Amino acid sequence: MPEQPWYETAPASSVRVLRSLRTYRAAEQAMRRRTRESMKMGEADLRALRFLLKSEAEGKPVTPNDLAVLLGMKSSSITIMLDRLTASGHIRRAPHPSDRRSIVITATPGADEEVRETLGDMHRRLLSVAAALDEDQAEVVTAFLASLTASLDRMSAAEGPAAGHIENSQQK
Amino acid sequence: MTTNKSGSTPHYWYGQEAERQRAVTVLEAMRAYGAADAAMQRRSEHAMRMSENDISALRYLLRANERGVSVGPKELADYLGVQSSSITILLDRLEKAGHVRREPSPFDRRALIIVPTVPTDELHKAILGDIREELIDVAGSLSEKDAETIVEFIDRLRDAVDHIDTAASSHTRAKR
Numbered sequence: 073m074p075e076q077p078w079y080e081t082a083p084a085s086s087v088r089v090l091r092s093l094r095t096y097r098a099a100e101q102a103m104r105r106r107t108r109e110s111m112k113m114g115e116a117d118l119r120a121l122r123f124l125l126k127s128e129a130e131g132k133p134v135t136p137n138d139l140a141v142l143l144g145m146k147s148s149s150i151t152i153m154l155d156r157l158t159a160s161g162h163i164r165r166a167p168h169p170s171d172r173r174s175i176v177i178t179a180t181p182g183a184d185e186e187v188r189e190t191l192g193d194m195h196r197r198l199l200s201v202a203a204a205l206d207e208d209q210a211e212v213v214t215a216f217l218a219s220l221t222a223s224l225d226r227m228s229a230a231e232g233p234a235a236g237h238i239e240n241s242q243q244k
Numbered sequence: 245m246t247t248n249k250s251g252s253t254p255h256y257w258y259g260q261e262a263e264r265q266r267a268v269t270v271l272e273a274m275r276a277y278g279a280a281d282a283a284m285q286r287r288s289e290h291a292m293r294m295s296e297n298d299i300s301a302l303r304y305l306l307r308a309n310e311r312g313v314s315v316g317p318k319e320l321a322d323y324l325g326v327q328s329s330s331i332t333i334l335l336d337r338l339e340k341a342g343h344v345r346r347e348p349s350p351f352d353r354r355a356l357i358i359v360p361t362v363p364t365d366e367l368h369k370a371i372l373g374d375i376r377e378e379l380i381d382v383a384g385s386l387s388e389k390d391a392e393t394i395v396e397f398i399d400r401l402r403d404a405v406d407h408i409d410t411a412a413s414s415h416t417r418a419k420r
Contacts, residue, residue: 105325
């Protein structure tokens, strides 16, 4: 390595920021895998379930097509997933109230409880960490994360499509 | 903005709701960053980049090492949320790279412990080595004070995320 690495010359504070972020992301991914392991579920299953619970709280019905869009999966794969989650007692299918050709998917109370138990505590902890920021600090953190996200999105766009898009297909 | 004309008493719930909303906005920004980072990560998989799994594994081992605690493959697999077959592959790779060493446990010769052989600052360098230039520029434009705010916040979030696995053990660990 002939050149000096960037972190030898960059301001110490920016080195710390990027190191913290990367470490956080690593810890977060480990946490996600632990959750999936403990619930015996795949990433997509868990995301579908969380989406169902959120939509239910907002009073929005969810169709299989909504899930296909959310997860970037084909409707045939969604059907397989729904069969699995029905068999495991996590979801229920019901006729759509206004569209007779469609159905709505709801999470069962058991699934609600399971997700709450696993993710609820953590979400509360995260919220309380974020709530400890004052208005200016919250602004600093949010603006910084937004510019990082914008940079990453620009780089992604410049480099063309990626292989998969499970975790990132959530923007809409 | 809503204005309140119902009297001089400040509406407590409104302040609380505003605070909650602010916290949600921050976490939403974090989530969006995570999604963008994950997308980028999938792109750089072929590139020479230390995986998040490797970082988490080494961090866990180094922290345990600092506390004088030894870690076996099972405990590490539990922390990472991976199956024991995957942990073997991961350890093979880390051992080959000279980051860890497997040793017989001093308490049970049939069991293995994993000893980190990479110093903390080496891990830090490895984490930093593959960060993209564009991101370095964004971080470089922060004032020192803002950078400090961000680091403190993110480290606290990280502890909150790490909490799950340490919760059980730290509650029962009455003595230090």
